[in-house]
Amino acid sequence: MAITSIKNLKEFSTNNERLEGAHLLCPGCAHSMIVRELLNCTDDNLVVATNTGCLEVSTAVYPYTSWDTSWIHIGFENAATAAAGAEAMYKARKRKGTLKDPDAPVKFVAFGGDGSTYDIGFQWLSGAVERGHDFTYICLDNENYANTGGQRSSATPTGAHTSTAQAGRVSYGKKQKKKDMVAIMAAHGAPYVAQLSPNKWKSMAKGFQKALETEGPCFINTVSACTTEWKFDPKDTIHVTDLATDSLMFPIYEIINGTELNILYRPKNIIPVEEYLAAQGRYRHLFKPENRHVIDMIQKEVNEKWEYLQRREEARV
Amino acid sequence: MAEKMELNEIEVWDGNHAAAQALRQAQVDVVAAYPITPSTPIVEGYGAFMANGYIDGEFVMVESEHAAMSGCVGASAAGGRVATATSSQGFMLMIEVLYQASGMRLPIVLNVVNRAVASPLNVRGDHGDMYAGRDSGWIQLDAFNAQEVYDLNLCAFKIGEDINVRLPVMVHQDGFTTSHTAQNIRPLSDDEAYAFVGDFKPVDEMLDFSKAVTYGAQTEEDWHYEHKAKQHRALMDSYTVIDRVFEEFEKKTGREYKRLETYMMDDAEVAIVALGATVETCILAAKQLREEEGIKAGVVAPRCIRPFPFNEMRDVLANVKAVATLDHSAPMGAMGMLYNEVAGAMVSTQDRPLITNFIYGLGGRDFSINEAKRIFREQKGHADVGYITTEIQQFSGLRGPKLGFYEMKRS
Numbered sequence: 183m184a185i186t187s188i189k190n191l192k193e194f195s196t197n198n199e200r201l202e203g204a205h206l207l208c209p210g211c212a213h214s215m216i217v218r219e220l221l222n223c224t225d226d227n228l229v230v231a232t233n234t235g236c237l238e239v240s241t242a243v244y245p246y247t248s249w250d251t252s253w254i255h256i257g258f259e260n261a262a263t264a265a266a267g268a269e270a271m272y273k274a275r276k277r278k279g280t281l282k283d284p285d286a287p288v289k290f291v292a293f294g295g296d297g298s299t300y301d302i303g304f305q306w307l308s309g310a311v312e313r314g315h316d317f318t319y320i321c322l323d324n325e326n327y328a329n330t331g332g333q334r335s336s337a338t339p340t341g342a343h344t345s346t347a348q349a350g351r352v353s354y355g356k357k358q359k360k361k362d363m364v365a366i367m368a369a370h371g372a373p374y375v376a377q378l379s380p381n382k383w384k385s386m387a388k389g390f391q392k393a394l395e396t397e398g399p400c401f402i403n404t405v406s407a408c409t410t411e412w413k414f415d416p417k418d419t420i421h422v423t424d425l426a427t428d429s430l431m432f433p434i435y436e437i438i439n440g441t442e443l444n445i446l447y448r449p450k451n452i453i454p455v456e457e458y459l460a461a462q463g464r465y466r467h468l469f470k471p472e473n474r475h476v477i478d479m480i481q482k483e484v485n486e487k488w489e490y491l492q493r494r495e496e497a498r499v
Numbered sequence: 500m501a502e503k504m505e506l507n508e509i510e511v512w513d514g515n516h517a518a519a520q521a522l523r524q525a526q527v528d529v530v531a532a533y534p535i536t537p538s539t540p541i542v543e544g545y546g547a548f549m550a551n552g553y554i555d556g557e558f559v560m561v562e563s564e565h566a567a568m569s570g571c572v573g574a575s576a577a578g579g580r581v582a583t584a585t586s587s588q589g590f591m592l593m594i595e596v597l598y599q600a601s602g603m604r605l606p607i608v609l610n611v612v613n614r615a616v617a618s619p620l621n622v623r624g625d626h627g628d629m630y631a632g633r634d635s636g637w638i639q640l641d642a643f644n645a646q647e648v649y650d651l652n653l654c655a656f657k658i659g660e661d662i663n664v665r666l667p668v669m670v671h672q673d674g675f676t677t678s679h680t681a682q683n684i685r686p687l688s689d690d691e692a693y694a695f696v697g698d699f700k701p702v703d704e705m706l707d708f709s710k711a712v713t714y715g716a717q718t719e720e721d722w723h724y725e726h727k728a729k730q731h732r733a734l735m736d737s738y739t740v741i742d743r744v745f746e747e748f749e750k751k752t753g754r755e756y757k758r759l760e761t762y763m764m765d766d767a768e769v770a771i772v773a774l775g776a777t778v779e780t781c782i783l784a785a786k787q788l789r790e791e792e793g794i795k796a797g798v799v800a801p802r803c804i805r806p807f808p809f810n811e812m813r814d815v816l817a818n819v820k821a822v823a824t825l826d827h828s829a830p831m832g833a834m835g836m837l838y839n840e841v842a843g844a845m846v847s848t849q850d851r852p853l854i855t856n857f858i859y860g861l862g863g864r865d866f867s868i869n870e871a872k873r874i875f876r877e878q879k880g881h882a883d884v885g886y887i888t889t890e891i892q893q894f895s896g897l898r899g900p901k902l903g904f905y906e907m908k909r910s
Binding site for chain 2: 267
């Protein structure tokens with residue numbers, strides 16, 4: 183398969199542009215960075231399915247479309263199945279000889295936000311991965327239902343304020359832990375699973391390429407900093423994302439065939455989670471004295487997860 | 500290359516097997532499906548064809564009916580022939596995607612083996628699922644027996660895929676009564692059947708990369724209304740293609756289909772309007788009443804539920820004195836669907852019949868020839884005195900005290 187050179191960001195960013203700039207995403211939204219990296223990292227034809235969400239409502243408002251490739255949106259929950267259906271049709275038509283260009287390589291990609299991936303579309307994704315369709319699912323994880331105004335999802339981390347898990351006089355925000363979607367998808371036996379981040383653009387592009395090259399269902403959770411609901415200045419998207427990866431709130435790693443875990447980024451200086459939290463309005467309440475224990479709890483969990491990932495990498499199991 | 504199947508001139512198939520055979524002969528590219536009683540044997544039959552080399556396409560067994568229709572949508576947008584089957588709760592779970600499929604104008608064929616809708620849970624046949632789909636933007640064809648299931652499936656592909664239609668099509672059959680009752684079927688040979696259905700002609704397919712296509716865009720108040728109006732118009736206009744396909748089918752097989760089927764209606768004084776296998780019960784009742792009691796009874800049955808044959812209904816009932824509309828679905832707070840459709844058609848004529856509504860057979864309760872005869876006789880009574888002597892809506896075959904609603908207002 184043809185893969186574009188990714189040595190140089192300037193060159194890479196202009197290659198094979200298939201998401202037109204005139205879309206309606208918020209200034210500073212990381213979604214378009216992630217999507218463009220995916221579209222730019224291959225020369226193959228792409229069929230893209232997208233769940234309902236920020237990306238979908240911002241890129242396909244009739245009579246316009248931002249997508250210069252085959253694109254489909256059905257509902258909130260079923261992009262994985264739309265991609266699976268298209269992939270099945272591709273196989274059938276290739277076998278029967280009814281494709282217009284039977285030799286051109288085609289890749290099937292599905293995008294979903296965390297709401298449609300961790301919550302409402304969980305079953306559709308699980309089914310499509312279990313059936314082994316040859317496609318790549320990319321979750322644009324901004325840790326809330328941003329398209330509907332910032333409600334909690336099962337990807338919202340402990341302590342974050344959302345409109346349906348509010349911080350208030352007697353509440354520190356979301357009480358529950360974030361669902362470990364990467365582990366769940368690895369447990370499906372998917373051949374390639376990863377968590378990647380747009381501030382580490384090269385490792386993200388390489389991870390995308392690996393997923394596209396791998397036959398079978400691949401899942402990638404990407405960190406998508408949300409200027410509107412995380413509440414930071416739009417110019418700081420990559421800065422906040424740097425804090426996310428360097429505090430290890432979002433460790434960058436891959437799991438191959440459900441077992442082989444590789445850490446893809448080790449911060450030279452690991453920063454306290456407090457610095458990451460302090461950069462965002464959604465965590466402001468945690469800095470009241472009575473909520474200090476929540477920050478400590480988050481730090482403890484981040485430490486434990488990092489320890490776990492390192493041990494798994496070392497043990498090669 | 501799929502192996503061809505040698506079929507006898509007459510085969511003994513039930514409705515489910517008839518549907519599976521038609522899907523095989525149409526050489527469907529993708530079937531995405533999920534099992535549910537009583538439609539499961541369609542999917543199982545297809546699976547058996549697959550396992551024995553009679554199918555070239557992909558058979559995707561998904562994890563829910565919602566996913567089944569979602570997979571069908573993705574597959575159809577990728578430019579090939581697509582079909583599936585479901586019933587009852589599975590149909591209800593599919594409903595969100597039914598609207599999305601028709602809104603994207605994707606010609607998927609869905610076999611609906613009609614079954615009651617919970618709660619209480621019930622696996623037997625009524626039309627609760629069929630009625631829930633009537634605003635979903637699909638063409639709805641109704642088969643009254645297994646032969647018709649086979650015939651209408653072949654027609655469904657040809658109708659839905661026509662460039663002037665491009666709409667999904669449901670083929671309905673009654674759970675168990677039709678789906679699990681074997682009868683003599685006259686199939687076409689594989690070659691004849693495929694020649695009738697024809698090759699699939701992709702339109703705006705996602706696998707033609709010379710032109711980017713966007714499926715499932717967003718429209719708000721600026722465009723949504725126009726899209727929906729256009730879709731409604733496509734459905735309303737589809738009758739010309741339906742009629743043409745039925746004519747072609749008759750030329751090929753001698754079997755005649757009409758969007759509104761009529762039996763003994765030329766001189767009918769009283770009529771029953773019904774759907775599904777009940778139509779055959781009512782035909783037998785009408786024949787017996789004509790022979791035994793001289794009652795000029797006739798039967799009217801929409802073959803096509805959507806688009807509803809409004810003009811045809813109005814014309815055929817114009818000279819009838821009393822009509823009973825039979826609804827095989829719980830009306831829940833209103834008159835039954837057939838009553839409303841028939842009354843809606845007849846209110847635009849000068850000479851309209853007396854129209855009553857019977858709810859019957861919910862959850863598979865038997866509906867007998869004798870009960871159909873009793874209903875005909877009751878209509879004859881209304882015709883003779885010139886007004887409706889009973890309540891307008893009645894429940895037929897219900898245990899316990901008689902249940903009925905509304906009376907005729909007489910000036």
